Each structure stands twice: as structure tokens, then as C-alpha cells.
Amino acid sequence: GAVVSQHPSWVICKSGTSVKIECRSLDFQATTMFWYRQFPKQSLMLMATSNEGSKATYEQGVEKDKFLINHASLTLSTLTVTSAHPEDSSFYICSATDSTYEQYFGPGTRLTVT
């Protein structure tokens, strides 16, 4: 149990375009979903916390207009990187929790902006 999927697993896009990443909890209802960004061999950097039906809470320094988060249901959250630039290239990971203290992570999405 406690499986989280992410789609796509990797994406290459041109500078200036937008990319949407989906995060789904497959076998449980996720009251909260988290979006992280990770650079090579570094820890996870929390970008935002998302609760179903409400606006996401963004961490300091994360542009909410650039990284749009939607949590429309208890099993789906999306992260849209708008007007992507090469510096947005990174590994994006989502996680979900069912109100306990354990997070279950998706497999990540590798974004490359050319």
C-alpha cells in the first residue's frame, strides 16, 4: 500500500514553455501533498505544501506565480512550471500523507529545459 505515482517521469521542454507534473496517491487519500525540488546529491528542498481544496502554502523564495500548484482532489495534485527556463531544470518530487506523520514519495520527474 501507500503508493504514489508521478507523471511524467522525465520531460524535456523548450525555454518559455510550461510543463505540468502530476502526482497521484493510488491507494489512499492524501490530505496533504508536498512538492520538493532536488539537486544532484543534495537533500530535498521543500517548495510548497498543498492541502486538498485550498491554496498551496509556498516556502520562502519559491515564486507562486511560476510554480502553480493545484490540489483538486484527495488523490491528485499538479505542479505547473510556467515559462520554464534552463535554471528550472531539476528533479521534482512529490510526496503525500494521509494525516499521519509518514510521507510517501513519488518516483520523481526529471525536468530539462533547453
Place this chain on the structure above:
Amino acid sequence: TQLLEQSPQFLSIQEGENLTVYCNSSSVFSSLQWYRQEPGEGPVLLVTVVTGGEVKKLKRLTFQFGDARKDSSLHITAAQPGDTGLYLCAGGNLGGSYIPTFGRGTSLIVHP
């Protein structure tokens, strides 16, 4: 802001050796999790500890939560190449939204 100091940051050892990874904070946590992450994949939960002084074992991995719930350790006995990965600790507090704080990770390489 709660901080988790994780050490060492990098560890390169030979197969069969033992190792310990530490996670320390000046803050008290309700619970602490350990994750293992392989390159290009998401972290996988290894264990959750919630009680001060608690010890949990997962095959060759032993996890301990400090008595004061401010620190934790992960000990691996007779490391194998399959243990290679990034080990992350994360702590948080219940009550309201549980937003865990992550340590910066320990990158472990076990050479055959």
C-alpha cells in the same frame, strides 16, 4: 525553524564494513523518519521512530531515537553494495500540519 544536522555528508566504504549515520537537532521531534533514495528515484521510507530511546531493526539496519527525541542514528552492519544510496532523516511535530524537516542527507557508496 527546526534544523536537522546529518553527518557524515559522504561515506565511501568497502563491503562488509559497519557504519553509522547521525541526525542531530536542538529541537524535540514528535517523530523521525529515515528514508533511502537511489539515483533518479524518490525516497523510500525505511522506518519511523516516535518514542524516546526507541530502537528498531530492519535486517542489517538498526535505528535509534534519542531519549530526548532530539537525535537519531542509523547503523548498518556488514554493508553491501546494495546499500549504496542517499540516506535522509526527517523529523516533525504532530499538531496542525505535519511538515517535516529534512537533513541534508548522507551519500553512501559501498564498494564490492
